[in-house]
Amino acid sequence: MKIDVDRIPKEGLKISRDFDFPSLELVEEGVVFLQPAHADVAVGTIGEEVRVKGRVTARLSSVCSRCLAPFEFPVDSRFDLVFLPEELHGLKDELGEEDLDQLFYRGREIDIREVILEQLNLTFPAKPLCSEGCGGICAVCGQIRRDSHCACLAPVPEGRLSQLKNLLKDKR
Ligand SMILES: [Zn+2]
Numbered sequence: 001m002k003i004d005v006d007r008i009p010k011e012g013l014k015i016s017r018d019f020d021f022p023s024l025e026l027v028e029e030g031v032v033f034l035q036p037a038h039a040d041v042a043v044g045t046i047g048e049e050v051r052v053k054g055r056v057t058a059r060l061s062s063v064c065s066r067c068l069a070p071f072e073f074p075v076d077s078r079f080d081l082v083f084l085p086e087e088l089h090g091l092k093d094e095l096g097e098e099d100l101d102q103l104f105y106r107g108r109e110i111d112i113r114e115v116i117l118e119q120l121n122l123t124f125p126a127k128p129l130c131s132e133g134c135g136g137i138c139a140v141c142g143q144i145r146r147d148s149h150c151a152c153l154a155p156v157p158e159g160r161l162s163q164l165k166n167l168l169k170d171k172r
């Protein structure tokens with residue numbers, strides 16, 4: 001879905017639609033779309049700068065990095081991006097360190113589909129978890145240790161725990 005930068009009206013453009021990406025286009029392996037992503041985007045220009053601001057929502061299924069169980073991963077991400085024409089790309093060396101992430105548009109157009117896909121890819125955590133408390137798979141019984149701990153988890157003997165607590169207290 002390419003937008004001709006020279007045809008963006010003064011008052012800007014509003015886009016509200018579903019994007020049906022093949023799950024294969026996601027960088028994260030094992031992530032699958034449960035329904036198409038939806039995006040509401042406002043595109044405006046300030047001179048040669050193009051501002052793309054909006055929100056993308058999606059329902060995805062991811063795989064827990066600890067217990068390997070699939071779980072639903074909802075995405076609701078807002079973004080506010082500024083693109084400069086690629087002619088300015090040569091000036092990159094003169095831009096400060098903070099500007100290294102500067103985005104550029106090429107051939108007088110911006111592919112909104114690519115922008116949305118990029119935003120989706122940015123939302124994935126490095127280690128997706130089905131729940132904060134996921135304890136992974138028990139090496140002894142093979143059960144998923146999620147909310148309840150399996151019986152194999154040996155409790156720390158009381159004596160050792162209080163010794164440890166005293167040790168930590170002394171260090172303060
Ligand atoms: Zn898990």
Ligand SMILES: [Zn+2]
Nearest residue numbers: 138141150152
């Ligand atoms: Zn177990």
